[in-house]
Amino acid sequence: MSELTAARSLGGRPVVTLGGDAVAQIKDTVFDGPAGRVTGFTLSGRGLLSGPLKQSLPWSAVHSVGHDAVMIRSREVLAEPAAVVARGEAAHGRVVGAKVLTDAGTEVGTVLDLVVEAGTSGRVVGFRIAARETPRSGPGRRRRKVFVPRGETLAASGQALVIPADATRFVADDLAGFAAQVDAFHATGETP
Numbered sequence: 600m601s602e603l604t605a606a607r608s609l610g611g612r613p614v615v616t617l618g619g620d621a622v623a624q625i626k627d628t629v630f631d632g633p634a635g636r637v638t639g640f641t642l643s644g645r646g647l648l649s650g651p652l653k654q655s656l657p658w659s660a661v662h663s664v665g666h667d668a669v670m671i672r673s674r675e676v677l678a679e680p681a682a683v684v685a686r687g688e689a690a691h692g693r694v695v696g697a698k699v700l701t702d703a704g705t706e707v708g709t710v711l712d713l714v715v716e717a718g719t720s721g722r723v724v725g726f727r728i729a730a731r732e733t734p735r736s737g738p739g740r741r742r743r744k745v746f747v748p749r750g751e752t753l754a755a756s757g758q759a760l761v762i763p764a765d766a767t768r769f770v771a772d773d774l775a776g777f778a779a780q781v782d783a784f785h786a787t788g789e790t791p
Contacts (some may be wrong), residue, residue: 604664605727605779606637606713607629607695614642614656616666621645623652624673629683630694630713630723632760635749637713637721639683640669655683658721665717694760699728699747701764707731707747710760714746714777724781725749726760729771746772746777748784 606628610659624641630789631638639657643649661669671677699708708728716722725748748769750763769784771777 602717603714603774603781604717604725605774606715606723609640609664609669609715613668614640616673620674621668622671622677623654623656624652625656625669628713629655629716632694635723637715637723641680641683642677643715652677652756653678653680654678656790657682661721663717664715683698687775694726697727698759700759700761702761702765703764704751705764707767708745708761711744714774723749725777726762743772745772746774746780748781 609625609628613621614625615621619658622645624645626641626643628640629638630636637657637658639660641655642652644652654677656669656671656676657678660671660678662672695710695712697710698706699710700706702740706729710726711729712727713723714727716724725746727744727746729760730743730745730747747762748766750766765787766784769780771780
């Protein structure tokens with residue numbers, strides 16, 4: 600499996616051509632729930648006073664996602680925002696903040712972030728969630744932030760995200776250990 604990256608960590612990352620020209624920076628990551636992929640990025644200009652750009656970056660135009668920048672071949676690959684935002688479920692709401700339910704009907708938490716396979720696939724392999732736990736002592740609930748794999752049959756509506764109940768057996772506390780959990784989950788027969 601490729602290196603994993605959190606979608607929120609992509610925000611603010613420069614978009615750079617293979618020739619070295621910085622053309623924009625990532626504003627938001629756009630996710631297509633049914634496809635389980637990132638469709639692309641909305642962009643903002645470079646610099647403190649720059650606002651949103653009237654162009655977006657479709658995932659198909661991404662050459663690679665690196666630690667320090669998102670690489671594209673040239674400025675000409677930038678497209679109209681509708682090429683990214685208006686595609687299918689990507690236009691129907693945000694996944695971050697949605698409740699996470701298992702296909703057995705159990706609420707397990709709230710989505711904090713998407714976990715994307717770095718490189719060129721754009722595949723979302725899981726989610727970082729604020730896990731719901733039963734109260735220990737007293738009236739408050741304690742939430743733990745964990746990573747959970749995404750299943751093959753994913754439903755995302757902007758209000759709720761449905762994952763397989765078995766996915767909850769393959770959680771990790773950090774991104775570094777999550778890749779092994781995703782591999783173990785896929786070994787059970789679930790493949791996104």
